Amino acid sequence: MKFLLVFDFDHTIIDENSDTWIVKCAPENKLPSGLRNSYRPGHWTEYMGRVFVYLGDNGIREDEMERTMTTIPFTAGMVDLLGFIGENKELFDCIIVSDSNTAFIDWILKAADVHKVFDEVFTNPAAFSSTGYLTVQNFHAHHCAQCPKNLCKRKVLKEFLDKQLERGVSYTQIVYIGDGGNDLCPVMFLKKDDIAMPRQGYTLEKKISQLAQDLSPVECSVLVWSSGIDIMSYLKLLMKE
Numbered sequence: 479m480k481f482l483l484v485f486d487f488d489h490t491i492i493d494e495n496s497d498t499w500i501v502k503c504a505p506e507n508k509l510p511s512g513l514r515n516s517y518r519p520g521h522w523t524e525y526m527g528r529v530f531v532y533l534g535d536n537g538i539r540e541d542e543m544e545r546t547m548t549t550i551p552f553t554a555g556m557v558d559l560l561g562f563i564g565e566n567k568e569l570f571d572c573i574i575v576s577d578s579n580t581a582f583i584d585w586i587l588k589a590a591d592v593h594k595v596f597d598e599v600f601t602n603p604a605a606f607s608s609t610g611y612l613t614v615q616n617f618h619a620h621h622c623a624q625c626p627k628n629l630c631k632r633k634v635l636k637e638f639l640d641k642q643l644e645r646g647v648s649y650t651q652i653v654y655i656g657d658g659g660n661d662l663c664p665v666m667f668l669k670k671d672d673i674a675m676p677r678q679g680y681t682l683e684k685k686i687s688q689l690a691q692d693l694s695p696v697e698c699s700v701l702v703w704s705s706g707i708d709i710m711s712y713l714k715l716l717m718k719e
Contacts, residue, residue, distance in 0.1 A: 481569060481716060482649040484635060484664070486656035487576035487583055487601070490677060491560075493553040496582040497526055503538045503546050522577065523602055523616050523628040534611035543612065547582050548589035555706030560592040562710050569717060571649070572596050573638060575631045577660060579604035579614045600634045624663050631664040651716070654698075655709060657682050668698035675712070678704040 488495045501509055513532055517525040533543070563570050572595055576583060581604040587593035604614040616628035625631070635652075642648070654665055657677035662685045665674040674696060676683035683702055689695055703709050 479569065479650050480571060480647065482652045483563065483570050483572045484652060484654045485572070485574050486658060486661055487574055487578050489657045489680060490655060491553060491556055492586060493551045496547065496550060496578045496586070499550050500529070500543065500546065503533055503543055505536055520626045522626060523614055526614055530612040530614065539610050540606050544585045547585045550586060552590065553706060555710070557590060557592065559706030559710045560595045562713070564592070564595045566717070574599045574601065575634050575664070576601040577626065577629050578602070581612060598638070602628060622663060625660055629660070631660060632667045635664045635667060659685060662686070665696055665698065668696065670697050672698040674698050674700050675703050675709060676700065678702045
């Protein structure tokens with residue numbers, strides 16, 4: 479018996495958007511309007527690339543970025559939940575699939591000492607250039623019309639499950655924990671024995687509700703959460719079964 483826990487990061491593990499939090503590093507804590515207005519839907523990663531150039535041009539370096547990012551608050555109960563999962567790793571494989579980037583997620587998880595809970599993190603690769611600028615790339619290319627161009631979470635999940643099967647690992651149940659519109663695509667990939675856990679009041683919950691109203695509900699079970707303690711209660715139930 480083994481369960482796969484799939485976590486989103488922004489507004490799920492942490493209670494903020496890591497990409498907008500980094501703006502606290504910018505002069506006067508804001509971006510010039512020309513840069514702010516340069517975002518095109520579905521092209522967030524390219525937009526963040528421009529933000530990082532702006533920060534670099536203003537002399538913002540790695541240590542200051544890391545200091546800022548590690549002040550980001552975790553969602554209520556989430557550190558307790560991750561501690562609980564860490565104590566029961568024989569039952570739970572745990573991955574992150576996020577539209578953030580490797581630098582931010584790495585800093586935040588390590589600062590809270592919860593990085594060992596996660597078996598893999600799938601997110602946009604980020605690195606510092608020789609001149610000290612943070613650069614970010616698209617995670618992959620895909621053909622999904624529903625998802626932003628840099629990341630289809632369904633494709634990530636499917637490829638991870640296929641790879642695990644090749645290694646002889648299959649899961650009794652997948653638990654998908656997220657909040658955003660880009661979490662709907664992987665949730666629609668889940669089967670009837672799996673469970674989607676959308677955060678209460680956020681886009682994913684609203685989209686799942688809308689599908690049910692349109693009489694084309696998702697195939698998996700749905701359980702709404704508002705704190706990490708809600709998720710922990712569900713995992714404790716699973717362990718009793």
